[in-house]
Amino acid sequence: MATKLDAIDTRILNALIRDGRITWSDLAEEVGLSVTPTMRRVRQMEEAGVIRGYGAHLDVTRLIGEMPVFVSVTMERQVASALAGLERAVADLPEVMSGHLMSGTQDYLLHAYVRDMEHYRSLLDRLTQIPGIAHIQSSFVLNTFLARDAPLLEPSTRR
DSSP: OOOOOOHHHHHHHHHHHHOTTOOHHHHHHHHTSOHHHHHHHHHHHHHTTSSOOOOOOOOHHHHTOSEEEEEEEEESOOOHHHHHHHHHHHHTOTTEEEEEEOSSSOSEEEEEEESSHHHHHHHHHHHHTSTTEEEEEEEEOSOOOOOOSSOOOOTTOOO
16 A cells, blocks of 8 residues: 655655755755654654665676676476575575566566676576576666666655
């Protein structure tokens, strides 16, 4: 169930998206409230699960590699043990940033980063060792034109 947000909540969230380390006083000034009601609203959104946490944004291209790749995985059989085994194995691959169980023709879509084709071949070799995989197909990203850490919020956004 979606949480109802008013215009001030939306301004708070947009400010926190831009700078998660903003001071209470700067946040309050930006949204037009005093510090106490600003803190109260942030805590309410934390308790409601709208704000799940705070953290550092790391540059994956500097840590792993500059080549993003999407890897589609089709399983031999969609049985719980095979799916769980793949999910456990993929969770241990540092190159994989996200993994999604999908509907449609592929069973899984993995988003990974590699340094170069040799690094990709190494990742592919590790993936092919996972039991139950029938088919792997990869697509390399040519250009990223949009990447967000959070949705755009508008004051009129109400659910």
